[in-house]
Amino acid sequence: MVKNKIISYTAVFSVFLLILTVAAFSTDYIETVDDSAFEKKTRPPAAFFHDAHNETAGIDDCSVCHHLYEDGQKTDDMSVGMECSECHMSAPEDSAADLIRAYHLQCGGCHMEQKAGPIMCGECHRKN
Amino acid sequence: MTHEIYAFLRGPMVWISLTVFLGGSVYRLASMWRLAKKKDAVIFHYISVFYSLRSLLHWVSPFGSLNMRKNPAMTVIAFIFHVCLIATPVFLSAHVILVKESWDISWWWMPDHMADLLTVIVIGCCLFFAGRRIKRPDVRYLTSVSDYLILAAIAAPFITGLWAYHQWPAFSAMMLLHMASAEILLMMIPFTRLNHMLFFPFTRGYMGSEFGAVKNAKDW
Numbered sequence: 038m039v040k041n042k043i044i045s046y047t048a049v050f051s052v053f054l055l056i057l058t059v060a061a062f063s064t065d066y067i068e069t070v071d072d073s074a075f076e077k078k079t080r081p082p083a084a085f086f087h088d089a090h091n092e093t094a095g096i097d098d099c100s101v102c103h104h105l106y107e108d109g110q111k112t113d114d115m116s117v118g119m120e121c122s123e124c125h126m127s128a129p130e131d132s133a134a135d136l137i138r139a140y141h142l143q144c145g146g147c148h149m150e151q152k153a154g155p156i157m158c159g160e161c162h163r164k165n
Numbered sequence: 166m167t168h169e170i171y172a173f174l175r176g177p178m179v180w181i182s183l184t185v186f187l188g189g190s191v192y193r194l195a196s197m198w199r200l201a202k203k204k205d206a207v208i209f210h211y212i213s214v215f216y217s218l219r220s221l222l223h224w225v226s227p228f229g230s231l232n233m234r235k236n237p238a239m240t241v242i243a244f245i246f247h248v249c250l251i252a253t254p255v256f257l258s259a260h261v262i263l264v265k266e267s268w269d270i271s272w273w274w275m276p277d278h279m280a281d282l283l284t285v286i287v288i289g290c291c292l293f294f295a296g297r298r299i300k301r302p303d304v305r306y307l308t309s310v311s312d313y314l315i316l317a318a319i320a321a322p323f324i325t326g327l328w329a330y331h332q333w334p335a336f337s338a339m340m341l342l343h344m345a346s347a348e349i350l351l352m353m354i355p356f357t358r359l360n361h362m363l364f365f366p367f368t369r370g371y372m373g374s375e376f377g378a379v380k381n382a383k384d385w
């Protein structure tokens with residue numbers, strides 16, 4: 038009896054833990070890109086439904102966006118959990134323009150290449 | 166389809182329009198130079214940097230010339246028009262960001278609401294100039310269809326740009342029209358009356374030197 042109880046408590050607790058971890062790493066809530074490095078936003082937020090986007094675009098490899106470089110070479114590892122600005126606006130000479138450029142080249146660059154997805158300012162920075 | 170048109174207007178067409186604009190400008194200036202050498206070679210004897218700059222400076226300052234003092238309202242409007250016309254595209258956030266993306270260089274850009282204001286001023290001035298040509302008999306007499314077409318060509322990138330920025334209906338089509346109309350405008354500069362942009366410094370240099378060095382008089 039006691040053993041059964043322990044098992045079911047453990048099971049419930051494990052499920053709880055699992056949900057917690059999934060929730061902690063969940064990216065389903067992300068609907069726009071919101072980098073904290075921009076002092077003030079001058080445009081409407083860029084639309085980006087993280088999970089839905091990567092599913093319809095068929096991107097399985099997180100490191101396509103969350104990339105990690107070593108000696109100037111892209112590695113297979115990823116930088117999940119870091120904001121782009123932590124690297125792309127980290128040097129003292131970097132300006133907001135450099136960070137904007139990183140986003141635009143990665144996001145818009147792929148859309149141009151694949152001839153799918155938004156390419157014009159207003160298609161990403163949607164007023165509503 | 167949109168992707169293809171956008172890629173063309175954003176890529177090869179930029180180079181085509183820049184080449185036509187710069188190449189056309191050099192060509193026009195060179196042929197003017199040749200013409201001056203043939204018809205009025207003496208100018209090369211007395212053309213002077215000092216008198217050229219003196220004349221230029223007077224003509225680019227508000228009310229720096231007699232003609233401007235005679236027409237104060239028109240002078241103010243023409244000055245504001247030209248400043249907004251040049252400053253808006255050069256210091257517009259979207260333009261600087263596009264240049265940054267392509268060539269990794271950037272410079273100061275103005276806040277977007279300021280760009281909106283300057284844009285509306287340019288469109289308003291175009292309307293004013295068109296109205297003046299219609300209403301005033303003396304100006305109307307000197308007006309041809311091409312004058313209206315040139316005004317329309319100038320207003321077009323400003324109207325379409327404003328439209329795209331505010332994401333009014335069908336703004337992505339408007340964005341493509343914006344890029345196309347702007348590139349057409351750029352290519353028109355050397356070959357239409359808009360070439361006063363190129364010739365202005367030389368007209369002033371010519372007149373300034375003639376009046377300063379030869380006649381000992383002012384040309385403003």
Ligand code: HEM
Nearest residue numbers: 158159253254259280281284322323326327329330344347
């Ligand atoms: C290769 C040429 C050009 C390209 C690719 C281009 C692109 C753009 C883009 C992407 C926008 C912004 C739309 C937005 O923010 O959502 C814009 C706006 C604008 N552009 Fe251009 N442009 C070009 C040339 C020009 C030229 C030559 C002029 C003027 C003579 C001009 C005047 C404007 C104006 C007035 C706006 C709207 C500004 C506002 O209302 O805030 N553009 N352009």
